[in-house]
Amino acid sequence: MTGLLNWLAQVASLTGYNLRTLPQRKGAAASSLVGIAGVVAVMVGVLSIAQGILTMMRSSARPDSAVVLRSGATSELVSGLSGEAARIISEAPGVARGANGAVASPELFVIINLPKRSTGTDANVPLRGVQAAAFEVHEEVKIVEGRAFRWGLSEVIVGVGAAREFAGLEMGSSLEVGPERWPVVGIFEAGGTIAESEVWCDAAVLQAAYRRGDSYQAVYARLATPAAFSEFKDSLTTDPRLNVKAVSTAEYYEEQSSLLYRLITVLGTLVAVIMGLGALFGALNTMYSAVAARSREIATLRALGFSGGPVVVSVLLESLMLALAGGAVGGALAYLAFDGFRAATINWSSFSQITFSFDVTPALLVQGVFYAALLGLLGGLLPAMRAARLPVAAALREL
């Protein structure tokens, strides 16, 4: 017991001594701190892009909603449902019923070329045709400026994300659809869901403009309870009149974002690992020179009776503390610079643009600080061992 206490006391006094002498090694300490801060900031920053997309997609999903597409379709764009099929789906068991009947929304989904503000070049902006039920299924949609489009008229409303990222979607401007011009009459919010990236209009108007007859591409349905999904799904897949697939919105949006999420995460992680190596060499350099500069002091302490263990631990602790400070600085920087940063990119899975905000989550920050700690420990280990193994007599002679 006293042995352990003594050991701890040695560690504490050595670490305190190390930290007090830090100001004398400002340059080296700062460079290793900055190095690690940079790595953490970049890692958290890049991963926050992927996280932002995931957060947006996940917020679009609800446990009690499902989407129905043509069997084999991987996205709305390649799906197609006849008007008849859409009606059968809306009346399927398991669908919630509201004041106006089934809470199920047959929708049309196309893309339209509009210039993106950040690049000035054409982007595939999603244009969705909806019926009245859409505002019940997607109840988060709220008009924040102007008014809703009138049924039967060639008018559109625009999600706040789309209005921000693409030119020509401000209130009062109009959308060129072939020879026609459709005025923007309202801007809507949708609680950060994917609908905010879209332009909406009356499904009947869109069917006529795109020569789609009485057909749709997807039916979004609100279920009576989350548990009603299997009943809903079974009734559709066993119906001989239909050739469709039903997926929960959770699964659907997860799938829609997987390609993009994987691309950004793989590249971000790869780059973080390469950069981490760079920072590791920086930290090693710092700690080696810290140990080298103090070899005489360390040898004196050893001669006074301090044992090797506490010397190793104290050097490790110093390196760890520098790294943690770097990690904290980097995380804070990433949070300030990236959290909430708005962007739009193409989602290859749906072949259309999505708008989203970078999302620096606590989990990402923890991941960043953890990585910093790992770099600090690795960077301190070898120099610490050298410090402990220093031959006392030789080091003392170097006077």
Place this chain on the structure above:
Amino acid sequence: MKYLHLIWANLKRRKARTALTALSIIVAFVLFGYLAAINQAFGQGVDVAGLDRLIVRHRVSIIQLLPESYEMRIERLPGVSDATHATWFGGVYQNPRNFFAQMPVDAEEFLAMYPEYVLSDEERRGFLETRTGAIAGRVLADRFGWKVGDRIPLTDALWSKEDGSRDWQFDLVGIYDGAEKATDTSGFFFRYDFFDESRSYRGEVGWYYVKIGDPERAAEIAEAIDREFANSPAETKTEPEKAFLQGFAKQMGNITLILMVILAAVFFTILLVAGNTMAQSVRERTEELGVLKALGFTHRGVVGLVLGESLLLAGVAGLAGLLLAWLMASAGDPTGGALPVFFIPGRHLALGVGLVALLGLAAGLPPALQARRLEIAEAMRR
């Protein structure tokens, strides 16, 4: 050269520091090389776009189809030497995650339009003679382990056959290579005549490729094509292939730019730290430089010694980093299919070598000049 062993001895003096500095430089240049490859991959082959090719698509969006009859009308316009079409097929091979582009094309016209897709004579003949034939790019064939003669089944939600079936079968008759390294070989092309006969409604195609005689007149011809179809139910938007691909790449938006800016900042920070360490280790030896001068080394000799040391370290480590990056990039797309064209372009390798030299000079020059000005007496007094 005869001082090489002296430089080497100086570098060896603090082995750990030299090794770590070298490793940092290696890491920086691996990062640089990898960035160049990522940037190239995001560029979607803009570098190898045909300057004599235009792309004609529906004005509202590329998902809307154009009449087949446009081909003849485009070919009649002055300045146009050839036109052919392609259509997005969008089938699924085994699993939706196995995404790749598939397009029905007019075999003969398409191969003439894209001479950079290289097939052997036999494969070419096979494609022209087999109605259900298809050709796949090298990257794509490698990804799924396809060989010529394989039967490729695709399920398509977009296009059904006349009998309502959505299962399509193609016979792989050729695997094409790219004429250049940056040529995208992740595509899958099959015959339009087979597609059009089988599909449930006919006569419309996705977009047109137009070959023009004089690239200088691209803008003028593009305008003429759009004018030809103005005020029709299917108006067009015509662009040079390069502009079209650039626009497509830019759909990624400012994310690409943000990534590049962040990573460039990191690259230069690593270089700054490494350069500073190199300069520092020379400054620590001021006294010895004085001794060398006292022994009769000229100013120029001392400068050479100091500069040589930093150039040697930067050169060896930097080139090793570029080599490593090149080896890593040669291993191919790290995302498993999302970035089909993945390599470090030659001009970026050259830029990398330039940066290596610059690093050596920037890190070595200030202490070298200091060493040149050094007075023997003052150096020895320190």
